[in-house]
Amino acid sequence: MIRAIVTDIEGTTSDIRFVHNVLFPYARERLPAFLNAQQYIEPVKTILDNLREETGQPDATTADLLDTLLQFIDEDRKSTPLKALQGIIWRDGYVNGDFRGHLYPDVLPALEKWKAEGIDLYVYSSGSVAAQKLLFGYSDEGDITHLFSGYFDTLVGAKREVQSYRNIAEQLGVPPVQILFLSDIHQELDAAEQAGLRTVQLIRGDDDAASHHHQVSSFDHIKPEQIPS
Ligand SMILES: CSCCC(=O)C(=O)COP(=O)(O)O
Numbered sequence: 001m002i003r004a005i006v007t008d009i010e011g012t013t014s015d016i017r018f019v020h021n022v023l024f025p026y027a028r029e030r031l032p033a034f035l036n037a038q039q040y041i042e043p044v045k046t047i048l049d050n051l052r053e054e055t056g057q058p059d060a061t062t063a064d065l066l067d068t069l070l071q072f073i074d075e076d077r078k079s080t081p082l083k084a085l086q087g088i089i090w091r092d093g094y095v096n097g098d099f100r101g102h103l104y105p106d107v108l109p110a111l112e113k114w115k116a117e118g119i120d121l122y123v124y125s126s127g128s129v130a131a132q133k134l135l136f137g138y139s140d141e142g143d144i145t146h147l148f149s150g151y152f153d154t155l156v157g158a159k160r161e162v163q164s165y166r167n168i169a170e171q172l173g174v175p176p177v178q179i180l181f182l183s184d185i186h187q188e189l190d191a192a193e194q195a196g197l198r199t200v201q202l203i204r205g206d207d208d209a210a211s212h213h214h215q216v217s218s219f220d221h222i223k224p225e226q227i228p229s
């Protein structure tokens with residue numbers, strides 16, 4: 001039986017276009033002024049030092065790091081320091097009501113049903129845990145963070161690495177075979193499957209996302225009780 005469901009965000013609970021057309025431009029536009037104001041203040045100071053270490057540029061200036069970050073944004077690089085900075089910048093947008101966290105309409109009813117059935121719910125996204133809590137805390141359906149028992153970001157490991165899913169299962173204290181991972185990206189699902197998790201692939205768009213994983217177009221087609229383990 002499935003005891004825990006871990007869900008991706010972009011392309012799974014939420015439209016890719018919300019992330020790429022709203023969140024990313026919002027952070028990109030504000031990043032230069034944000035770094036200029038915050039570069040010597042924690043936690044930004046430490047995040048920038050982490051970026052220097054990540055990129056092997058120990059003597060990089062803030063201007064150098066800004067160029068690197070803008071390039072990472074344009075490449076959709078899942079850099080942990082970048083995601084931490086984005087999460088801090090996005091807070092103002094959510095709190096000020098500039099935008100709300102997009103949820104597909106099938107997501108909340110399914111999460112509430114699974115929670116009521118005793119399945120614990122978690123999130124695993126490249127977005128920082130802070131960014132995840134903001135998206136679900138200021139979502140189209142209001143604050144739904146009460147539904148989630150925990151959050152994972154790339155501090156647990158990259159999403160296409162098998163070890164990341166072993167780490168998640170160990171932290172949950174649940175046998176991998178009793179954990180269902182939901183994502184749109186087959187490489188993430190492949191890694192989760194190799195770690196022993198069960199998988200379902202969300203096909204939200206019309207792109208050809210052929211894979212061997214069980215595929216559904218919405219959360220209401222997911223039946224955890226029918227997944228053998
Ligand atoms: C938490 S909302 C922002 C998501 C984000 O920054 C991102 O890069 C999405 O990556 P994912 O691994 O969830 O597809």
Ligand SMILES: [Mg+2]
Binds near residue numbers: 009010011012183184
């Ligand atoms: Mg995704």
